[in-house]
Amino acid sequence: MSAFTDRVDAALADPILKIAVERTAGTAEAKRAVAVAAFPDFEAARDRAAAIKDHVIAHLGHYLELFEANAIAAGARVHWARTADEACKIVIDICKAADARTVARSKSMLGEEIGLPHALAEAGIGRVETDLAEHIIQLADERPSHIIWPAMHKTREQVSALFKARHRTPHEEETIAAMAESARRELRGAMLGADVGISGANFLIADSGAICTVTNEGNAELSLVPPRVHIVTAGIEKIVPGMPHAIHMLRMLARSATGAALTQYTTFYTGPKRPGDLDGPEEMHIVLVDNGRTKMREEGLAEMLRCIRCGACMNHCVVFRQIGGHAYGGTYPGPMGAVLTPTLDGLPDSRDLPNACTLNGKCQEVCPVRIPLPTLLKGWREKSWREGLEPVSMRAGLGIWAWVAARPPLYRLGARVAVKAMRLLGKRGWIGALPLADGWTRYRDLPKPAARTFMDQYRREKRQ
Amino acid sequence: MTPPRVALFVTCLVDLMRPRIGFAAIRALEAAGCEVVVPEHQTCCGQPALNSGDRAHAAALAKQTIAALEPYQHVVVPSGSCAGTIRCHYPEIFEHDAEWLTRAQAVAAKTFEIMVYLDEICGWRPENVQLDARATYHDSCSGLRELGIKAQPRRLLDHIKGLSLAPLQGEETCCGFGGTFCVKYPSISNAIVGEKTAAINVTGADLLLAGDLGCLMNMAGKLNREGSKVRAFHAIELLAGMGDGPAIGEEP
Numbered sequence: 127m128s129a130f131t132d133r134v135d136a137a138l139a140d141p142i143l144k145i146a147v148e149r150t151a152g153t154a155e156a157k158r159a160v161a162v163a164a165f166p167d168f169e170a171a172r173d174r175a176a177a178i179k180d181h182v183i184a185h186l187g188h189y190l191e192l193f194e195a196n197a198i199a200a201g202a203r204v205h206w207a208r209t210a211d212e213a214c215k216i217v218i219d220i221c222k223a224a225d226a227r228t229v230a231r232s233k234s235m236l237g238e239e240i241g242l243p244h245a246l247a248e249a250g251i252g253r254v255e256t257d258l259a260e261h262i263i264q265l266a267d268e269r270p271s272h273i274i275w276p277a278m279h280k281t282r283e284q285v286s287a288l289f290k291a292r293h294r295t296p297h298e299e300e301t302i303a304a305m306a307e308s309a310r311r312e313l314r315g316a317m318l319g320a321d322v323g324i325s326g327a328n329f330l331i332a333d334s335g336a337i338c339t340v341t342n343e344g345n346a347e348l349s350l351v352p353p354r355v356h357i358v359t360a361g362i363e364k365i366v367p368g369m370p371h372a373i374h375m376l377r378m379l380a381r382s383a384t385g386a387a388l389t390q391y392t393t394f395y396t397g398p399k400r401p402g403d404l405d406g407p408e409e410m411h412i413v414l415v416d417n418g419r420t421k422m423r424e425e426g427l428a429e430m431l432r433c434i435r436c437g438a439c440m441n442h443c444v445v446f447r448q449i450g451g452h453a454y455g456g457t458y459p460g461p462m463g464a465v466l467t468p469t470l471d472g473l474p475d476s477r478d479l480p481n482a483c484t485l486n487g488k489c490q491e492v493c494p495v496r497i498p499l500p501t502l503l504k505g506w507r508e509k510s511w512r513e514g515l516e517p518v519s520m521r522a523g524l525g526i527w528a529w530v531a532a533r534p535p536l537y538r539l540g541a542r543v544a545v546k547a548m549r550l551l552g553k554r555g556w557i558g559a560l561p562l563a564d565g566w567t568r569y570r571d572l573p574k575p576a577a578r579t580f581m582d583q584y585r586r587e588k589r590q
Numbered sequence: 591m592t593p594p595r596v597a598l599f600v601t602c603l604v605d606l607m608r609p610r611i612g613f614a615a616i617r618a619l620e621a622a623g624c625e626v627v628v629p630e631h632q633t634c635c636g637q638p639a640l641n642s643g644d645r646a647h648a649a650a651l652a653k654q655t656i657a658a659l660e661p662y663q664h665v666v667v668p669s670g671s672c673a674g675t676i677r678c679h680y681p682e683i684f685e686h687d688a689e690w691l692t693r694a695q696a697v698a699a700k701t702f703e704i705m706v707y708l709d710e711i712c713g714w715r716p717e718n719v720q721l722d723a724r725a726t727y728h729d730s731c732s733g734l735r736e737l738g739i740k741a742q743p744r745r746l747l748d749h750i751k752g753l754s755l756a757p758l759q760g761e762e763t764c765c766g767f768g769g770t771f772c773v774k775y776p777s778i779s780n781a782i783v784g785e786k787t788a789a790i791n792v793t794g795a796d797l798l799l800a801g802d803l804g805c806l807m808n809m810a811g812k813l814n815r816e817g818s819k820v821r822a823f824h825a826i827e828l829l830a831g832m833g834d835g836p837a838i839g840e841e842p
Contacts, residue, residue, distance in 0.1 A: 131775070138777055444764045448781040482775050484768025484782075485641060486731035507643030516643065520774075524639060528647035531602070531633040532654055541606050555839045556814055565773030569780035570811030573607065573839035580600050580609035584628055 130478035133453040146281045147450050150272075151441040157385025158438060158492070165381065175378045176496040178371045179363075179432035182332075183423060189332040189365045190414065196335030200397030202410040207240075213415045214245035217324065217357055220411050221251050226321035230349035232339065233257035234326025235273050235435060236361050236415060239457045239470065242324070254316040256345040258309055265292045271451030273458060274383050274437040279450050313345070323350040323407065327360035328434070329375060330412075333368040336396040337412065340376065340389040347393055356398065356407040362414050363431040375434055378494035382436035418469045430465050430502060432495040439489035439499060445482055454479060461489040461499045468506050477515045480506035538581055545575045596624040597662035599655070599701070601672045602634035603803045608838065611803060614830035615668045615704050621830070622714035624664075631658040637675045640683070641769050652680050653690065656697045664711070665701040668826055669802050670733020671769075673703040678736050703733055704826055705801060709742040715749045721833040722752035726795035727825070728786070728809065729762050730802040743801060743825050750828060756793040760786070767808040783812045790820055797837075798822040810838040 137143055162168045182189050194204045207213035221229060229246060231237065231253055246253045255264040259277035263270055265288055270276030277285065282302060289305055290296045293312050297304035325346055327337040337358050339346040350356045366372050372394075380386045399406030422430055440446040440460025451459035456467035456476065464479035480503040489499045510516055530537050551557045552574030560567045578586075596619055604611045616626045636651030655676065659665045667673040677698045684690040708714045725747070733739035747753060766772060766782025773779075786809055790798055798813070798820050800806050810822035821837035836842045 131777075134775070135777055138781055444766065444782045445778055448778055482771070482778065484731070484764045484766060484771045484779075486764035486768070487735035488731070488762075488764065491735060504641065504643065507641070508645050509643070511643030511645070520642065520770075521644075524642055524644055524647065528636075528639050528644065528651060531636075532647075532650050534631050534633050534654075537633045545606065555836075555841045556811075563773060565776035565779075566811070568776055569815065570783065570808065571814045571839065572811055573807055574841075575607045576609050576842075578609070580605040580612040581628075583609050584612070 128478055130453070130455060130482070133455060134449050134482075137449040137453045142281055142284070143279055143450050144448070146279050146284075147447060149281070150275050150278045151447055154384060154437075154441045158382060158441070159385075161381040161385040161387065171374070171378060172494055172496050175375060175434075175494055176432055178366060178374065179434075179495050180428075182365050182367065183363065183428055183431045186362060186365070186420075186423070189367060190362055193330050193332040193335055193365055194414075196333065197397070197412055198335070200335045201400065202335065202397050202412050205411060205413045207413055207415045207417070210240035210415075210417050213240045213359060213413055213417065214242055216411075216413050217242060217359060218245055218249045218251070220355065220357055221246075221249065221322050224322055224355045224409070226251055226355070228252035228254060228316070228320050229322040229324050230254050230256050230317045230320035230353060231260070232323070232325040232341065232346035232349045233260045233276065234324070234359060235270070235457065236326045236359050237324065238270060239361075240359065240415060240417060242359065254313065254320060256313055256317050256349045257341065258306070258343055258345070261309055261313060262288065265289075269452065271459065272437060272440065273435050273462075279452060314348070317345070317348045318352050320349065320353045322355040322357060323353040324357045324359065325350055327358050327364050327412075328379065329372045330360055330365045330414075331369060331372055331394070332365055334396055336394045338372055338376075338392065338394050340379065340392050342384075342390040344391045347391060350395065351405055351407065354407055355409045355411070356395070358395075358410070358412045359415055360412065362416055362419055363433070379434050379436050382434075382438040382492070382494040422469055426505060427465065427469065427502060429497050430462070432497055433462055434495060435462075436494060438492045438494065439497075442488045442492045444484065444486065444488070461503070462497070465499060465502045465506070473506065473510055473513070474515055477506075477510045480504075480510070538579070541579045542582065545577070545579055548572075548575050549577065593623050593625045595663045596626050596707075597659050597665045598626055598628050599632055599635070599659060599665055599667045599672065599676070600628065601667060601669045601803070603807075604668060607807065608803055608824070610832060610835065611668050611824045611826060614824070614827045614832045615666065617830040617832070618704070618708060618714075618716075618826055619666060621717075622708055622712040624712070627662060629658045629662070635672045635675045637672060637679075638769055640675065640679060645683070649683050652683050652694065656680065656690070656693050659697050659701070660693060663700065664707070665697065666704050666707045667701065668704045668824065669804075670703050670730050670737055670739050671802055671804065673701055674732040674736035676701045703737055703739055703801065705743045705746055705829075706737065706739055708829070709745055714746075716746060716829050716831070717749075719749070719829070719831045720751040721828060723796045723833070724754050724756055724794065725797035725799050725828075726756045726758040726790060726793040727761060728758060728765060728790075728798065728800040728805065730800050730805045731764050733801050734762060739801060743799075746829050747799070747825060750833075753828070756795045758793055759789045765805045765809050767805045769804065772808060779808075780812075783808055787812045787816060787818065791818055795820060797828075797833075799825045799828065801825055806838055814839055
């Protein structure tokens with residue numbers, strides 16, 4: 127047993143979790159299918175999206191420097207962070223220099239990845255999560271369970287109870303509109319009164335120095351424009367050369383994530399408030415975060431840097447659909463998380479993730495940027511095997527089996543013995559409990575094998 | 591015209607657990623006009639080692655398999671996932687070994703899953719095969735996504751008189767087998783296959799068909815544990831006219 131399997135068993139024992147995951151992921155799966163079918167040549171669009179990302183990843187330095195120069199020219203300040211700690215320190219220092227007591231944060235998975243909520247708390251800076259699902263997570267003191275719908279693991283019934291317990295003037299009517307109104311009452315003042323607004327970026331536009339956010343709630347705009355300071359934390363792989371590329375990626379992102387043609391709010395922010403502007407922050411800081419990304423590029427995971435965080439891989443993953451996001455244990459769940467977490471948290475603590483996958487290939491089939499996720503997961507399995515992290519029983523069992531399988535005459539003998547042994551345990555065609563294969567027979571029966579192997583029967587027939 | 595000389599790669603699972611799939615493959619191939627040979631030096635393609643990250647053992651078994659199969663004009667496999675391993679992954683294993691890469695690519699190019707081979711290469715259709723039954727078909731993942739197997743089995747099954755196919759909700763969704771996955775993470779696998787068997791039962795079909803014995807054993811084993819009456823066969827058994835025999839888990 128591992129911490130992972132403990133979390134898995136807890137998740138599988140939770141019937142509400144299953145309902146919650148199925149409602150959201152099931153809807154997303156159906157809507158995406160409709161959106162993709164209506165898109166003229168989605169396969170060609172996937173090729174182009176992958177090519178755009180591959181190009182910028184191969185020329186990352188060039189485009190990041192171009193972005194930096196243009197962002198500075200637009201009046202923003204650009205910071206570089208090698209690690210999560212460096213990134214948090216830069217953000218906290220900016221907040222302190224601005225005398226910030228509260229920050230309004232617009233949902234950012236990179237912020238979760240670098241541990242920004244924790245760093246803000248340690249620095250004594252109040253944090254208001256303004257994305258509706260992040261607001262739910264903050265009230266419940268939990269972590270996101272999905273990269274698009276952080277509160278996916280909660281049903282609306284659970285959220286209603288949470289709002290009633292924690293909101294100052296909660297909803298009375300049990301409707302989604304009334305619940306959203308309750309959150310709006312709670313959040314609007316906090317957004318307008320924040321000293322600093324913090325966001326991630328869905329795209330960094332190299333040729334203009336702009337950053338792009340997408341939301342369906344408009345909370346990013348309301349969190350980032352009124353405060354005096356806007357801080358952006360973004361992974362360096364978010365770069366695209368120019369606006370046409372960003373628009374292409376946006377078309378892929380929205381359809382792959384929710385099945386919508388476009389998000390409700392898609393905003394490009396280029397520098398802080400300019401002379402003559404009616405509103406906008408006085409300062410705009412952009413923190414470009416590496417946190418293992420250049421290492422991924424060097425160590426055979428360059429294709430993973432194509433990822434635009436749409437969540438389609440997890441929405442379509444049979445394992446995610448059963449265990450939800452928290453069971454994965456890292457910042458990012460699902461197939462993409464199983465590739466990223468060993469990089470971020472180390473393979474010894476996360477070797478279960480690339481193994482807990484049936485390699486069915488569905489994630490790769492739906493990925494808008496054609497990331498070969500099963501291949502990358504197998505890459506981690508190989509590393510885990512090489513480094514001796516796989517369980518001794520597995521290593522020994524597979525080793526003996528492979529040694530015998532490489533000796534056909536011995537293998538035939540072994541197969542004969544195995545068939546005889548299994549047949550002794552079978553009743554009316556089925557084996558209900560098989561020693562050493564409890565993982566199989568705990569949940570299902572094993573068909574009793576035929577009296578003789580194919581090879582034995584075939585040889586007999588040929589002799590006759 | 592001399593008939594094509596076809597090597598049957600039996601697969602370790604068929605050899606060990608259900609030989610009649612191998613015999614059904616031979617019968618169908620012979621009906622399609624092939625001369626079938628079963629190379630002596632075959633065991634397992636090495637997929638369990640490959641998917642466990644054990645590259646060295648995977649390469650050793652791949653070399654053994656390549657050497658056993660390369661003398662033949664075509665290689666036919668009654669499994670989408672084993673055929674996929676040979677066709678798609680053998681060349682990857684030897685990407686840094688020029689000699690074996692060439693040999694792996696040559697074998698990969700002439701290796702076919704059995705229903706693809708019968709349908710696309712032989713242009714064969716079952717003749718005078720009758721089975722009065724309602725079946726449902728599960729598309730196994732490797733065959734579907736690595737080899738594009740979808741229409742071929744349905745085109746062939748369409749020629750069995752008396753057989754009708756009931757659509758399966760989520761027919762392209764993984765059954766939760768995943769090779770060693772199902773014993774490494776049995777509780778997750780069980781949750782996945784439980785949804786699959788529920789979908790199978792809803793179809794009202796008498797028979798469950800697929801093209802991979804691993805997936806079939808997973809689904810049939812769960813169906814039996816749940817007390818379902820649905821009987822499971824490899825599609826090639828029906829195509830070869832052997833659908834009147836014992837289903838998976840039935841004594842002859």
